[in-house]
Amino acid sequence: MKPRTIIMFSFLSLLLVACALLRVLITRQVDGSIALMYPDQKYLLYRVVPLIAAIIVGSGLGVSGMGLQVLLRNPLASPWILGLSSGAGFGVMVSMFLEHTYATPVIGGQSGGAIVGALLSLSLVYLLSRRRGGIDPMTMVLVGVVISVLFGAGIMILQHSVPMGLRGSFTTWLMGSLPEVEAWWKLGVFGAVTLFGIVLVSFWGPTLDAACLSDDEATSVGVNLPSIRVRLFIVSSILAAIGVMLAGPIAFVGLIAPHGARLLFGGSHRSLVVATAITGALLLVCADDIRQLIDIGSGRLPIGIVTSIIGGLVFLGLLLRNRGRI
Amino acid sequence: MRLKISDIGMRFGKLTALRGVHSGAEGGKIIAVLGPNASGKTTLLRIMAGLLSPTDGKVELDGSQVDKMTPHDRASKISWVPRIAEVSGSFTIRRVVELGRYSLGPSSHRVDDALAKLELLDRSESLWHTASAGMRQRSAFARALAQRTPGGLFVLDEPSSALDLHHLKSMGALLRQCANEGDIVVAALHDISFAMEIADAVVVLKEGQVVLDGQTNAVLTPSSLGGIYGVDLTWAVDDGGNRHLVRA
Numbered sequence: 207m208k209p210r211t212i213i214m215f216s217f218l219s220l221l222l223v224a225c226a227l228l229r230v231l232i233t234r235q236v237d238g239s240i241a242l243m244y245p246d247q248k249y250l251l252y253r254v255v256p257l258i259a260a261i262i263v264g265s266g267l268g269v270s271g272m273g274l275q276v277l278l279r280n281p282l283a284s285p286w287i288l289g290l291s292s293g294a295g296f297g298v299m300v301s302m303f304l305e306h307t308y309a310t311p312v313i314g315g316q317s318g319g320a321i322v323g324a325l326l327s328l329s330l331v332y333l334l335s336r337r338r339g340g341i342d343p344m345t346m347v348l349v350g351v352v353i354s355v356l357f358g359a360g361i362m363i364l365q366h367s368v369p370m371g372l373r374g375s376f377t378t379w380l381m382g383s384l385p386e387v388e389a390w391w392k393l394g395v396f397g398a399v400t401l402f403g404i405v406l407v408s409f410w411g412p413t414l415d416a417a418c419l420s421d422d423e424a425t426s427v428g429v430n431l432p433s434i435r436v437r438l439f440i441v442s443s444i445l446a447a448i449g450v451m452l453a454g455p456i457a458f459v460g461l462i463a464p465h466g467a468r469l470l471f472g473g474s475h476r477s478l479v480v481a482t483a484i485t486g487a488l489l490l491v492c493a494d495d496i497r498q499l500i501d502i503g504s505g506r507l508p509i510g511i512v513t514s515i516i517g518g519l520v521f522l523g524l525l526l527r528n529r530g531r532i
Numbered sequence: 533m534r535l536k537i538s539d540i541g542m543r544f545g546k547l548t549a550l551r552g553v554h555s556g557a558e559g560g561k562i563i564a565v566l567g568p569n570a571s572g573k574t575t576l577l578r579i580m581a582g583l584l585s586p587t588d589g590k591v592e593l594d595g596s597q598v599d600k601m602t603p604h605d606r607a608s609k610i611s612w613v614p615r616i617a618e619v620s621g622s623f624t625i626r627r628v629v630e631l632g633r634y635s636l637g638p639s640s641h642r643v644d645d646a647l648a649k650l651e652l653l654d655r656s657e658s659l660w661h662t663a664s665a666g667m668r669q670r671s672a673f674a675r676a677l678a679q680r681t682p683g684g685l686f687v688l689d690e691p692s693s694a695l696d697l698h699h700l701k702s703m704g705a706l707l708r709q710c711a712n713e714g715d716i717v718v719a720a721l722h723d724i725s726f727a728m729e730i731a732d733a734v735v736v737l738k739e740g741q742v743v744l745d746g747q748t749n750a751v752l753t754p755s756s757l758g759g760i761y762g763v764d765l766t767w768a769v770d771d772g773g774n775r776h777l778v779r780a
Contacts, residue, residue: 276620276621279620280620281620412634413634415621415623415627415631415634416631416634418619418620418621418623419617419618419619419628419631420614420616420617420618420619422578422581422583422612422614423612423614423617423618423672423675425583425603425606426581426583426606426607426610426611426612426676426679427607427631427632427633427634427635427675427679428603428604428606428607428634428635428636429603429634429635430603468621468622472622472623472624473621473622473623473627474623474627
C-alpha cells in the first residue's frame with residue numbers, strides 16, 4: 207500500500223472518530239444553547255444507538271452505491287436508481303394503510319413493510335433486466351426508473367386514501383431519520399451483515415477494476431461478467447435495504463461517498479471499497495452532528511434533509527473543481 | 533496452434549450477420565479481415581475471440597471450441613483489441629494495461645514491456661480518460677500485449693483507426709513480431725494498403741459471407757476488390773517499387 211493511501215486512510219479514520227465523539231458530546235441545553243459534555247447514563251444510549259446506526263447505514267449505502275456504479279457503468283448510479291426507495295416507501299404505506307383501515311397488524315410493522323417493498327422492487331428490477339442469462343446494465347437503469355415511477359404512483363394512491371394524520375407520519379418516514387431506540391440484536395445483525403458485505407466487495411476489488419473495461423474487453427481478460435454482476439446486485443441490494451430498514455430513505459450518501467473516496471484514493475477498488483465505507487459512515491455521522499446544531503423552530507431536522515443539502519452542495523463543489531475526473 | 537472456423541452463422545433477430553463462414557489459419561500468420569461496412573467483420577472477430585456464441589457452426593482453437601472455454605483458458609490463449617476501448621472509472625493508463633494480467637497473475641515486467649513497446653511509459657501515470665483516441669487505442673493494444681501468451685490467437689478489430697503513420701508502422705512491426713513468435717494474428721482492417729503491407733492472407737466479407745479467401749497477393753486485385761466495394765481501383769507503384777491499390 208502506498209504511503210499516501212495509508213495517510214489518507216488514517217486521516218479519514220481519525221475524522222470519523224472525532225465526528226463520532228462529537229455526536230456523543232453535543233448537548234442541546236434547556237435554554238437552547240449548545241454545549242459539549244458527557245451525557246447522563248440514561249441519555250447515553252439515545253446518542254450511541256443513532257451513532258452506530260449512522261455508521262452501519264452510511265458505510266453500507268456508500269459501498270452499495272459504488273457497487274451499482276460499477277454494475278451499471280453509470281457514475282450517477284445510486285441505490286435509489288433501482289426503485290428501492292419507492293418500493294420500501296410503498297411497503298411502509300401498505301402496512302400503515304392495513305393497520306389503520308382494517309385494524310390488521312402487519313408482521314414487523316413499518317420495518318416489515320419496508321423490507322417486503324424493497325425486496326419486491328429489487329426482485330422485479332432483477333427479473334425484468336435479465337438478458338441471455340445475465341444482467342443488462344442499460345435495461346436495469348430503465349427498468350429501475352419505471353419500477354420507481356410505478357411504486358411512486360402506488361404511494362400516491364394510498365396516501366390519497368388514508369386520513370390526514372397518517373399522511374404526516376408517512377411523510378416523516380420518507381424524509382429519513384436515524385433511530386434513537388433500536389434492539390441491540392437488530393443493530394448487531396445489520397452491522398455484521400454490512401461488514402461482511404463490505405469485506406466481500408473489497409475482496410472482489412480486482413474483478414471490479416477489470417469489470418470497468420467494456421464488456422468484450424472485460425470478458426477477454428477473463429472476467430465472468432454475468433457472475434460478478436449478479437453478485438454485485440445481490441450485495442448492493444442487501445446493503446441498501448439494510449439502510450432503508452434502519453433509517454428510511456437517506457439520499458445522496460450512496461452517490462457522494464464513492465465519488466469522494468475516488469477523488470482521494472483513485473479508481474482501484476481494493477482500497478476504494480474500504481475508503482468508500484469510511485467516507486459513507488463519516489458523511490452520515492457528520493450530518494447527524496450538524497443536525498444536532500440546527501433548530502429552525504420545529505425541532506431538529508430529519509437527517510435525510512441534512513444529507514440532501516450537504517451532499518448536493520459537496521457534490522456540486524466536487525463536480526466544479528474536478529470537471530472530467532469523476 | 534491451429535484455428536478452424538466451421539460453417540459459422542450468426543443471426544440477431546431477423547438480421548443475418550454471417551452465413552456459412554468457413555476458414556482456418558496456422559500459427560505464424562497474419563490474416564486481414566476486409567470488407568465494406570456492415571459486412572460482418574466485427575461479428576466474425578468477436579465469435580473467433582469467444583466473446584459471442586454463433587447461432588450455427590463453431591470456432592475451434594487446437595480442437596477446443598472457443599465459446600466453451602473457461603474464462604481463464606480463453607484469457608490465456610486469446611487476446612482481444614477492440615475498435616474503441618472503453619473504461620469507466622478513474623484509472624491510470626498503467627492500471628488499464630495491468631488489467632490484461634487479471635486472470636493470468638500480475639507481471640510488472642510484462643506491463644512495462646508492453647507500455648514501452650507502445651511508447652506509453654512516460655504517460656503511464658496519466659488518467660486514461662484524459663488520453664487522446666490514439667493513445668487509448670495504444671493502451672488497449674498494450675493491455676492485450678501484456679495479456680498475450682506467445683503462440684496464441686491475437687484478434688484485433690480495426691486497431692489502427694486512430695493511429696498516426698508512425699504508430700501505424702510500429703503496430704505493423706509488433707504484429708509481425710507476434711506472428712513470428714507463433715501467434716495467429718487476425719485483424720479487421722479498412723486500410724487496404726496497410727493490410728497488403730502486413731497480412732500473409734486475407735478474408736474478404738460481403739453481406740455476411742466470405743467472398744475472397746487466400747494469399748494476400750493472389751486475392752487482392754483491382755478487379756476483385758473493386759467489385760466488392762463498388763469502386764474502380766488500380767495499381768500504383770511507389771518509389772520503392774511497392775504496389776498499392778488506389779482509386780482509379
